[in-house]
């Protein structure tokens with residue numbers, strides 16, 4: 001079997017570019033590398049709003065070609081095993097804490113609460129979540145990988161849905177404004193270096209009264225504070241944004257949405273959190 005090139009060595013040949021804070025747009029030129037920087041990747045705390053993010057991110061084509069997320073996941077799992085066998089073991093042994101509440105997915109709540117109409121899964125993969133939308137929705141996806149987009153398109157064909165094979169920005173712009181009544185961003189926003197621009201575009205594409213479900217790793221979790229850099233939410237460099245509930249609230253404000261966050265889906269004991277951004281009906 002061919003060895004997976006670990007990104008820890010790959011970063012030397014990965015081209016990056018500098019970005020501002022995706023929440024408040026501060027340049028942070030003077031920000032010192034934070035304590036979670038490693039393997040040549042810098043993680044900083046925004047000097048203005050405190051958001052934790054990677055200022056230097058791989059350019060998108062590099063991400064697609066050299067840093068496929070599946071490879072990243074494998075490399076990260078191996079890194080953890082080698083570096084911290086006890087922490088890894090504990091992590092596996094304490095998985096029960098993830099199941100304190102029945103796992104509720106964003107799509108379940110969109111099925112309950114979003115108005116009927118066209119529904120979007122941004123970064124839809126092979127279309128598994130798209131098929132979970134109730135019959136009262138028409139499922140549409142955006143996916144950058146050719147193979148996955150083709151599989152998703154085949155999956156939703158029977159429901160009059162569609163899948164655009166493109167980057168998120170181009171994919172969103174393939175749809176009319178004020179179109180979607182529901183949108184799903186599941187394990188998506190932590191990857192997108194243009195998070196704020198994407199949310200601004202998505203706001204335009206949502207129908208008034210439309211609801212967006214956002215699930216991301218919870219940087220404010222107790223587990224992150226306890227295990228530090230071994231927290232499961234750290235994936236460098238493919239997780240470029242580290243959200244707290246407060247920062248998701250700021251992002252909603254900056255992009256026109258109103259955030260709804262229930263205590264039960266944003267528990268500090270959960271490594272992930274689920275919130276909803278609403279486009280007001282009067283908008």
Ligand SMILES: [Zn+2]
Nearest residue numbers: 021024046049
């Ligand atoms: Zn900021």
